[in-house]
Amino acid sequence: MKVISITNNKGGTGKTTTTLNLSAALSRKGNKVLLIDLDAQCNLSVAAGASKTAKHIGELLVGETDFESALIKKQNFDIIPASRQLLSYEYRINAEPDSGYFLQEQLEGQNYDFVLIDCPPSLGSLTVNALVASDFFIVPMQGENFAYVGLDEILQLCAKIKKRMNPKIELGGILLNKFDVRTKFGQMVHSKLLSDPNVKLYKTQIRQDVSLMECTAFALSVFEYAPESRGAKDFESLCEEVLLQTQI
Numbered sequence: 001m002k003v004i005s006i007t008n009n010k011g012g013t014g015k016t017t018t019t020l021n022l023s024a025a026l027s028r029k030g031n032k033v034l035l036i037d038l039d040a041q042c043n044l045s046v047a048a049g050a051s052k053t054a055k056h057i058g059e060l061l062v063g064e065t066d067f068e069s070a071l072i073k074k075q076n077f078d079i080i081p082a083s084r085q086l087l088s089y090e091y092r093i094n095a096e097p098d099s100g101y102f103l104q105e106q107l108e109g110q111n112y113d114f115v116l117i118d119c120p121p122s123l124g125s126l127t128v129n130a131l132v133a134s135d136f137f138i139v140p141m142q143g144e145n146f147a148y149v150g151l152d153e154i155l156q157l158c159a160k161i162k163k164r165m166n167p168k169i170e171l172g173g174i175l176l177n178k179f180d181v182r183t184k185f186g187q188m189v190h191s192k193l194l195s196d197p198n199v200k201l202y203k204t205q206i207r208q209d210v211s212l213m214e215c216t217a218f219a220l221s222v223f224e225y226a227p228e229s230r231g232a233k234d235f236e237s238l239c240e241e242v243l244l245q246t247q248i
């Protein structure tokens with residue numbers, strides 16, 4: 001089982017879009033996939049058609065419900081949805097001495113090929129829980145101002161987690177999304193990324209594609225909504241890279 005966090009403390013960089021469509025690509029290759037929505041905005045849960053459910057990840061983390069009860073089984077994947085109330089659960093987790101290990105504990109003994117975790121746009125204890133439970137993490141990034149500042153913060157957090165809590169955590173790669181290298185910021189960020197020895201870039205870039213925006217409204221992956229689209233091709237290509245990385 002490979003656990004992958006999709007994270008960036010900057011909002012709107014494509015975390016949820018990546019979680020949803022990478023999982024669809026992995027599932028099309030015959031992998032058993034679990035999605036975890038760790039964001040109180042519930043975007044992944046809504047896009048996966050799993051938002052109106054009784055149980056959620058917050059309740060699972062604090063032990064108010066068990067794994068099977070929190071799980072929604074869909075045709076192509078299983079998902080543990082989020083809730084608007086997740087923030088109050090995060091406060092409760094924060095109060096515990098071992099607050100970083102709650103998700104890892106819940107995933108122990110589970111039998112999936114891949115677990116993909118959609119993180120909130122922050123580096124609080126929910127993201128720490130995701131990174132502690134993960135084998136690697138993917139950082140979707142756009143070429144705007146402050147993109148690189150956010151990356152430094154994530155890499156520093158990861159280094160601390162690697163040292164103290166989860167020695168196996170690695171950067172899977174930075175995923176350039178809607179990234180325009182023709183803009184000044186795009187160029188600046190791109191050349192910094194290429195020259196940084198701590199950074200790995202996926203070869204695949206996710207191009208701007210309206211299908212990626214539209215598919216979520218129909219609770220479909222881009223492969224079901226627009227199989228011939230650029231978005232479908234790009235996520236297929238990202239999936240190949242991830243499979244090579246994990247050698248499954």
Ligand SMILES: Nc1ncnc2c1ncn2[C@@H]1O[C@H](COP(=O)(O)OP(=O)(O)OP(=O)(O)O)[C@@H](O)[C@H]1O
Nearest residue numbers: 011012013014015016017121178207208209212213
């Ligand atoms: N490559 C793309 N082409 C077109 N639209 C995109 C692309 N990537 C993301 N979007 C759109 O941009 C918006 C933000 O994407 P998304 O919700 O995946 O980001 P996020 O990082 O999960 O945001 P948040 O930080 O709020 O959780 C969404 O409306 C999504 O449909």
Ligand SMILES: [Mg+2]
Nearest residue numbers: 015016039043
């Ligand atoms: Mg999101």
